[in-house]
Amino acid sequence: MGNDKKPRIEIVLSIQESNMSDVWYEYLCLHQVNKNEWCLDLRRYEVVEAGEFNDSRGRLPSRIKGYKVIRNDQGYVEIDNLIRDYSDYPTYEFSKFDVNKFTDIFFAAKPEVFDEFTPSKLRKAMRNLMKL
Numbered sequence: 378m379g380n381d382k383k384p385r386i387e388i389v390l391s392i393q394e395s396n397m398s399d400v401w402y403e404y405l406c407l408h409q410v411n412k413n414e415w416c417l418d419l420r421r422y423e424v425v426e427a428g429e430f431n432d433s434r435g436r437l438p439s440r441i442k443g444y445k446v447i448r449n450d451q452g453y454v455e456i457d458n459l460i461r462d463y464s465d466y467p468t469y470e471f472s473k474f475d476v477n478k479f480t481d482i483f484f485a486a487k488p489e490v491f492d493e494f495t496p497s498k499l500r501k502a503m504r505n506l507m508k509l
Contacts, residue, residue, distance in 0.1 A: 384408040386420070386459050387502040392489045405483075405490050406459055407502045410470060415503070417479065418468040419487060420459040422447060427454045474499065 389405040406420045423442075427449055430441050437454060439446055444456040461468075467482045476496065483490050 384410075385506060387506050388459075389417070389498045389502045390490070390495065392419075392487065403487075404459060405487075407499065407506065409506055413472045414470055415472070415474070415506075416468060416470045417483075417499075418461055419463070419466045419490075421462050422455045423458040423460045424453050424455050427452050430454065474503075 386406045386408045389407055392403045392405070394401050394403055401421065403419050403421050405417060407415060407417050410416050423444070425441060427437060430437055432438070437446060437449060441454060441456050442458070444458045446454055447457050448455040465486075467486045469479050469482045471478070480491070
């Protein structure tokens with residue numbers, strides 16, 4: 378099904394976004410590209426239209442596309458599949474983390490990613506992935 382071959386993705390931090398009619402979250406995510414390389418990028422949970430998946434009684438299954446249903450809101454369903462949604466968002470691939478490169482790449486696009494806790498959150502996410 379959907380999540381068999383996807384890399385394990387560790388959420389480093391969440392960023393609340395909004396406009397006049399909606400609120401959503403984006404996530405700074407870390408995953409291992411190969412044995413010696415890592416990737417930091419921005420993702421969101423995949424959203425699908427509920428009507429496409431309702432059964433004959435109008436109920437949603439607990440899984441859609443092989444992923445757990447997280448939230449059902451106003452005809453849309455959020456599923457447990459972190460996707461890169463915006464091609465213009467930054468990505469940082471590295472074998473050795475460089476805070477200056479990370480800052481150069483991400484700060485212009487998403488300054489919300491930065492606070493005093495970001496470095497410790499990144500270290501914790503890397504340790505969690507290395508345990509696998």
